[in-house]
Amino acid sequence: MNNLAFKNKSFHCFKFKEDFFNILEEARKEFGTKKPVSVDVLFVTKNKMKKLNNEHRNKNYTTDILSFPLESEKELDFLDEVQLGQIIISPWKIKKQAKEFNHGLRREFCYIFAHGIVHLYGFDHMTEEEANVMNGHVDNIMNRLNIKRV
Structure with a gap:
């Protein structure tokens, strides 16, 4: 089973933890990771x-x-799970973006989390080509979970 260590140091009441677990599972499938994966998530002001x-x-x-x-996946290969890394999220910024882009709050939180998970898998968006590849992975995850822009 995947592991999502979650700590909230913001003032936001978070309602999408189950969605985050589902995103983690879809990302594991997207990248062909055989073992369960582990991610630490921190919400901050x-x-x-x-x-x-x-x-x-x-x-x-x-x-x-x-x-x-x-970045020590090979050294930690003996573990029963793959430790991907840490993600820090600003709920304030995500709420602001949801309003700006006319997205639902659930969609915006999930999209940003999927984006962060893809980063943990080593993808980036420094060039247009990299961004297209990265966004393709994020879109695949979101589409399989049927999380739309509304």
Whole structure:
């Protein structure tokens, strides 16, 4: 069984944990991971996210998600599960984006989480080509779960 360690240090009441588990399972299938996967998720306030984004990316603004892949998969191959890494989420930013893009809150949280999981699998969006590949994986996961933009 997949493992989702979850800690909420924001003021947001989170309602989509089951969806996050489903996204984790679909990502495992998407990338052909045979073992269960494990991800740590932390929700933080907008100010804390701004500070973390500045520390880790030299960007002085609040972002929606930060992903920190665990890059020792081969060294930890003896474990019964694959530890993908950590994800930090700003519920404040996700709520703001949902309103801006006219997306439902569930859809926005799930999309951002799937995006973060794909990052943990080593994908990025620095170029248009990379973005297309990455977004393709995110769309595959979202479509299989029937989570739409509404």
